[in-house]
Amino acid sequence: EMPEPFEQLVKKALEFSLYAHRPDGLIPALSDGDSRCFLDLLQQGYDLYGGEALLYVASRGAQGQPPTVRSKGFPDSGYYVLRSGWGDQTEAYQDERYLIFDCGPLGAGNHGHLDLLSFEAYAYGTPLIIDPGRYTYDESGPVNWRVRFRNTAAHNTVLVDGRNQTRYEWKKSRFKISGPEPDRSMVAFVSKPGLDYLHGIARSYEYPAIHGRKVLFINGEYWVILDLLRADESHRYDLHFHLAPPAQGEVSLSVSHDTLSVYSPKLVLAQPLVPTVRPSIEEGFVSTSYGKKERAPIVRLTQDASSTCFLTVVYPYKNTAPKISVEAPPTSGDLRRLLDGRQ
Structure with missing residues (x-):
């Protein structure tokens, strides 16, 4: 028989696993983990x-009763999970929408990735915006794949001036964390019928720009993501979205009079058309299990500015891609109020 304090920790781990599993039965490849199924452990629990x-x-909805809470935050780890439901209403279990958001610590042991404010999104039976995983611990060869998969650029967050969120340097035989991790704060987590809302802020010691990210989950259907960058001097901001392997060769850009749209299988990314934002589709890789990688596209949106806002609609669809129109982001006067949490 286990001591009571240990049993309580096991129960907490089971609760996290319950929410972290996507509707397809897999857990995302967060940090140095693989994308795997641990449903058998939930059965044992x-x-x-x-x-x-x-x-x-x-x-996966065949037995038992669904959790009473739809979306859940785990403040100690910094992970927050937004779900549209549990397959007990009008949607099939595997078709529910799911997003996991990271506003947590880097962690000890050299296994954390430089991914503050990153996220993964899933809908209608497939991951859409994905954490690329770890791939390998091997740092030999012409490409240091360990570093490439661990870098900030390998995650769904904003890269500032091409720099990692934390200093990551060669030390004797391999790259290691050599600077303080960013300061982070989870300003808000709200879950109500028809609306979930997250607001996290990252303050890196590698650059003076402050990154705030707000995520709104509207009616369990789609997400609106506001990336708010504030600095006194101009910086280069690269917003990355790593798409899943089925999107390889299937991504296209479209520009209307007011909206920039990116179309990929079961997903539309849409932003207001801003002349200073430069979109591109680049080659990337995803690794769901150790030692294996697949080609997968990266959507990159680049802007040079001091303070600015990326407003992105992340709209999954089941059958037909919608046409989306997005209004311009707030004026610079509103930007400071947004970043300070006053809007």
Whole structure:
């Protein structure tokens, strides 16, 4: 029999696993983890402790009762999960929308990635915007794949002046973290019927720009992401979206009179048309298990500015891609109020 404090930790781990599993039954490849299925452990948790929600997720909705909470935050780890539902209403379990957001610590042991304010999004049976994973620990060869997969640029967040969020340098035989991790704050997490809202802020010691990210989940259907950058001097900001391997060779850009749209299978990314934003589709890689990588496209949106805002609509669809029109982001006077959390 386990000591009671240890059992409580096991139950907390089971609760996190319950929410972290995507509707397809896999956990994202966060930091140095692989994208794997641990539903059998949820089944074991149910066998040990009961709990109809554990059985429900372990069986992907076939048995038990759905969790009473749709979206959930885990402040100690910094992970927040937004879901449209549990497949117990009008949607099939595997078709529900899901987003996991990272506003947590880098962690000890050289296994954390430089991914503050990154996220992964899933809908209608497939991951759409994905954490590329780790691929390898090997740092030999002409390409240091360990560094490439761990860098800030390898995640769905904003890269400032081409620099990692934390100093990451060669030390004797391999690259290691050599500077303080960014200061982070989770300003808000709200979950109500029809609207979920996240607001996190990252302050790196590698550059003076402050990055605030707000995520709104509208009616369980789509996300609106506001990336707010503030600095006194001009910087280069690269907003990255790493798409899943099925999007390879299937991504296109479209420009209307007011909107820039990126079309890929089951996903539309849309931003207001801003002349200073430079879009590009680049080659990337995704690794869902150690030692294996697949080609996958990266959407990059670049802007040179001091303070600015990227407003992105992340709209998944099941059958037909919608046409989306997006209004211009707020004026510079409103930007400071947004970043300070006053809007």
